[in-house]
Amino acid sequence: MxxxxxxxxxxxxxxxxxxxxxxxxxxxxxxxxxxxxxxxxxxxxxxxxxxxxxxxxxxxxxxxxxxxxxxxxxxxxxxxxxxxxxxxxxxxxxxxxxxxxxxxxxxxxxxxxxxxxxxxxxxxxxxxxxxxxxxxxxxxxxxxxxxxxxxxxxxxxxxxxxxxxxxxxxxxxxxxxxxxxxxxxxxxxxLVSPRRLVKEEDITNEDKVRLRDLVSEYQKVDTVIDAVITAYKTEEDYEVQEGLDYVKAAFLAEVPYCEVKSI
CATH class of the missing domain: 3.40.50.300 (P-loop containing nucleotide triphosphate hydrolases)
Structure with missing residues (x-):
C-alpha cells in the first residue's frame, strides 16, 4: 500500500x-x-x-x-x-x-x-x-x-x-x-471536528435539553457520526448549511469527527 x-x-x-x-x-x-x-x-x-x-x-x-x-x-x-x-x-x-x-x-x-x-x-x-x-x-x-x-x-x-x-x-x-x-x-x-463547525457559545441550554437523546446516542460513537452535514468552506473555517443539530450533538458528545459534504 x-x-x-x-x-x-x-x-x-x-x-x-x-x-x-x-x-x-x-x-x-x-x-x-x-x-x-x-x-x-x-x-x-x-x-x-x-x-x-x-x-x-x-x-x-x-x-x-x-x-x-x-x-x-x-x-x-x-x-x-x-x-x-x-x-x-x-x-x-x-x-x-x-x-x-x-x-x-x-x-x-x-x-x-x-x-x-x-x-x-x-x-x-x-x-x-x-x-x-x-x-x-x-x-x-x-x-x-x-x-x-x-x-x-x-x-x-x-x-x-x-x-x-x-x-x-x-x-x-x-x-x-x-x-x-x-x-x-x-x-x-x-472529516472535520465538530469543534470547527460550531462554537460552544452557539449551543444554548435549550439545545442541550432538546438534543439530549441524540447526544446520548453519539456518546457511543468512536470516530464519525452517521449524519449528513453540508457546509461552505470559508477562508479559515466552515459554515454549516445542513445538519447543524447533528453537529451540536456531536460537539456535546465529544465525537472526534463529522463527515462533511463541502458546497
Missing part, C-alpha cells in the same frame, strides 16, 4: 508519517529524503542541490521523477510519501490531506523547535508568515506544475487535525486506506 500525505503548514503531517512508520512499519519517503538520494546520485551535497533548485526548476522535476521511480519500483512495499505533490506523482496511492486551523498551526510552530529560520516573536506574526508562505507555495506550484495542492478534490481523505490526536488520526488514515484498497474505486471523504 502506498499512501501520499500532504497538508497545511503546521498540520502535523510529519508526526503522522512518523507514527505510521512506528505503529504499522510503513517506510517513509519525504521530499527531503528523495532530495538527499538524488544529491548522492549527482555527487553533491543537499545544500548544493538546494542552491541549484532556486535557479533551475529542472531539479524539482528530477525529484518528481525520483518519487515516481520509487513508487514504481516498490509496489510490494508499504510506503508513506510525505510531500506536497506526491499525490500527483505516485502512480497509485491513497491520497491524504491533513488540514488544520491557522490559529492552531501558528500555536504549534510557536511551540516547536524548528531552527532559527522558523522563529516567531508572536502568535500573530506566526499566523501572518504561515499564511504568506502557504500563498507563496500555492503560486509556485501553480507556476511550475499548473496544480493547486490546496484543492480538496485531489484527495481521497481530508482529515482535520486541529482537535484530534496524531495517534487517532493515524488509525483513521489506515482504516480508510484499507477500505479504499478493498473497494477499488475513487472516493473522497472530508
Amino acid at each position: 502506498h499512501i501520499t500525505i500532504t497538508g497545511n503548514l503546521g498540520s502535523g503531517k510529519s508526526t503522522i508519517c512518523k507514527l505510521l512508520n512506528e505503529k504499522y512499519q510503513f517506510e517513509v519517503y519525504s521530499t527531503g529524503k528523495v532530495q538527499r538520494e538524488l544529491a548522492r546520485q549527482m555527487n553533491m551535497t543537499t545544500l548544493e542541490l538546494n542552491q541549484l533548485m532556486c535557479s533551475d526548476h529542472k531539479y524539482d522535476n528530477m525529484i518528481d521523477d525520483a518519487t515516481m521511480r520509487i513508487s514504481r519500483e516498490n509496489k510490494d512495499k508499504n510506503i508513506i510519501f510525505d510531500s506536497r505533490l506526491a499525490w500527483h506523482f505516485v502512480e497509485h496511492s491513497f491520497k491524504v490531506f491533513v488540514s488544520v486551523s491557522l490559529d492552531e498551526a501558528a500555536a504549534r510552530v510557536m511551540n516547536d523547535q524548528r531552527g532559527q529560520e522558523e522563529r516567531y516573536s508572536s502568535l500573530e506574526e506566526a499566523k501572518r508568515l504561515l499564511a504568506e508562505r502557504a500563498a507563496t507555495e500555492k503560486v509556485r506550484y501553480k507556476d511550475i506544475y499548473n496544480l493547486n495542492y490546496m484543492d480538496f478534490s485531489n484527495y481521497n481523505l481530508i482529515i482535520d487535525s486541529t482537535y484530534c490526536t496524531p495517534d487517532k488520526i493515524v488509525d483513521i488514515i489506515l482504516k480508510e486506506a484499507k477500505e479504499y484498497e478493498k473497494a477499488g474505486i475513487e472516493t473522497s471523504k472530508l
